[in-house]
Amino acid sequence: MSDLKPVSKAFLAVGLLFAGICWYLSFSLSAHIWWTLWVAPVPILYCSLRLTSKWTFLIAFTGYLIGRLSWVPYLQSILPLPLVFLFTLLLPLIFALQVMAARKLMLTYCHWSTVFVFPVWATTIEYIRFLTARDGTAGSIAYTQCDFLPVVQVASLTGIQGITFLVTFFPTAIAFIIYRYQRKQSIRTLSFVTIGVLVAVMVWGVVRLNQTSSATKSLQVGMVAIDKRAYHNENIKGEDRDLYLANLYLRQVGELVKQGAKIVMFPEKMFTVRANRRPGFIQQFIDTAITHRVCIIACVTQQKGDYYENRAWVIKEDGALLADYQKVHLFEGELLDSLKPGKEPGLFLRNGTTEGVAICKDMDFQQYISRYSRADCDVLYVPAWDFERDGWMHSRMAMMRCVEGGFGMVRNARQGRLTINDYCGRVLYEANSDKGTPVLLSGNIDIQHHATLYNKWGDWFGMLNAIAFLVSLVLLVKARRT
Incomplete structure (x- = not known):
């Protein structure tokens, strides 16, 4: 040889x-x-x-x-x-x-x-x-x-x-x-x-x-992850538990607004919304948005008969519902739990800029997130829920979509990483909720879109x-x- x-x-x-x-x-x-x-x-x-x-x-x-x-x-x-x-x-x-x-x-x-x-x-x-x-x-x-x-x-x-x-x-x-x-x-x-x-x-x-940054404007964002023990409170059950969890999150909005936040985003699956209680919960978030003059992004599990949907509500400062996005890519456990996937990306216009919302596992799919890039999305908001051990890795996987697509990202994960990054994948702000500890994070992100060759030519x-x-x-x- x-x-x-x-x-x-x-x-x-x-x-x-x-x-x-x-x-x-x-x-x-x-x-x-x-x-x-x-x-x-x-x-x-x-x-x-x-x-x-x-x-x-x-x-x-x-x-x-x-x-x-x-x-x-x-x-x-x-x-x-x-x-x-x-x-x-x-x-x-x-x-x-x-x-x-x-x-x-x-x-x-x-x-x-x-x-x-x-x-x-x-x-x-x-x-x-x-x-x-x-x-x-x-x-x-x-x-x-x-x-x-x-x-x-x-x-x-x-x-x-x-x-x-x-x-x-x-x-x-x-x-x-x-x-x-x-x-x-x-x-x-x-x-x-x-x-x-x-x-x-x-x-x-x-x-x-x-x-050199081409951004003409920037945005102050805030995120909150509550103590995971709140989800295991044995004294509060049923529909009262959902209301209890919603109030725990909403109580933090005022604190983040004091820090300058114009958008407050919560993590994935904050609580479960039964069909008959959806209008009441949405109104509660609308009232909070109007009171504090802040845009709110809330991600909930929505029950519809014998199946569920993983949805993200984007509520503007004046109470308008900008997006009601349904998670498209589900992991195996969600399919076993009778969740149904959505079909379309969560794109919306806010103050003249194209922005988007995706949920957790959606960020693992190049071709799907490319749809946001081709729409010239300036910033992507990602409610998520990690598995403690993979918090760092899963947050960085999402950041790679930003490099491919040329946009910044705000990501809030239960039992994972809360991150704000730019279009180069640079971590601008980060907090750790891997162990389910309560966390508040606020930071500034440029609103801009950078065209990329990958965005134009694909794979x-x-x-x-x-x-x-x-x-x-x-x-x-x-x-x-x-």
């Missing part, structure tokens, strides 16, 4: 452990370490070029499995045990098969351009999953880079598919450069391409992050990778027949 000495068992063991630990840290929902993903695959990809296909599969599967174990406690809290096993084992299996395909083509054709095989496969498989999975883009490795803002700006051109491509291209290039250098093969073109890609990405990111990069994937499949079949 090569004129190099066989890989020692010690080197293989150290490389495998290094890769597994780096993946574990990069996938962790609490560590938030972006750079480990850039180096984790290097020893696996390098060793694959010097090992048999069986050993390649074994080390690739094992190393990636170690990394995916960081999600097991979180998955156990939201999924049945069989699905935890399936999710934990399936991703390492897919990764190992991708490495084997890349190894075969790199060794067969020995051309520097085969360095693109692994990132093309990784990006295409993720893209297909985005289009077909119920969870949308959840689980993408691109979200591990949310703290690396220069790289995050790539999403404005390519969507998060570009980030996935980048973080798989770099380690592949490093491994291939080392391998070719040791075999005394030319690395000049490969090195130039690698450096060129990284420089172009970083320059674009820095330039976009330092753009062009994902489609380009899909075409390259098909070409590589043809070459792979040809290589196996040779």
Whole structure:
């Protein structure tokens, strides 16, 4: 296979452990370490070029499995045990098969351009999953880079598919450069391409992050999350409980208005509204909005006969109902609880600007949120409810839609993160309600829309990778027949 000495068992063991630990840290929902993903695959990809296909599969599967174990406690809290096993084992299996395909083509054709095989496969498989999975883009490795803002700006051109491509291209290039250098093969073109890609990405990111704001007006917003123990008050039950919860939230409006808030947003599923009591609850929110001269965004579970709807009311300062949005993308538990999804985005005009409201899991879907972008939405309001462990990650997933679409976002999550961010994904203000503690947050956000290439061309990069994937499949079949 090569004129190099066989890989020692010690080197293989150290490389495998290094890769597994780096993946574990990069996938962790609490560590938030972006750079480990850039180096984790290097020893696996390098060793694959010097090992048999069986050993390649074994080390690739094992190393990636170690990394995916960081999600097991979180998955156990939201999924049945069989699905935890399936999710934990399936991703390492897919990764190992991708490495084997890349190894075969790199060794067969020995051309520097085969360095693109692994990132093309990784990006295409993720893209297909985005289009077909119920969870949308959840689980993408691109979200591990949310703290690396220069790289995050790539999403404005390519969507998060570009980030996935980048973080798989770099380690592949490093491994291939080392391998070719040791075999005394030319690395000049490969090195130039690698450096060129990284420089172009970083320059674009820095330039976009330092753009002068074009905003002509800004908005002071306020958010509140009440103590989660209020939802478990044994002394108040039935319809009285809903009224009790509504009053707990509304009592905080005056305090936020004193801090300068012009819009007050509450989190997802504040309480349940029975059909016969809907007019009374809406009137209560209208009266509060008029009294304090503030726009209110309230998200409730609305009961209609034998099914439910997850709805967000947008009530203007004068009491007008600007939007009555129904959540479109539901997670599995909501479907089991007889919730029905909506169909249309929650766009509305407020004081001459186009704004929008979406709810929690809606933000996991690129194509759906692109409908807000194409309508030139200036700011998006997102009531949400996280699962404690995933508060940071889920808030950053939502921010990536802002980078893709070119708008700012205000997000309020029960048992998660309350955040205000700009169109670059920069966190302007943040508070933590992961443990269900009561929180008030107020801050200022610019009202502006930045057109993006991704907004204009859509999933062009994902489609380009899909075409390259098909070409590589043809070459792979040809290589196996040779």
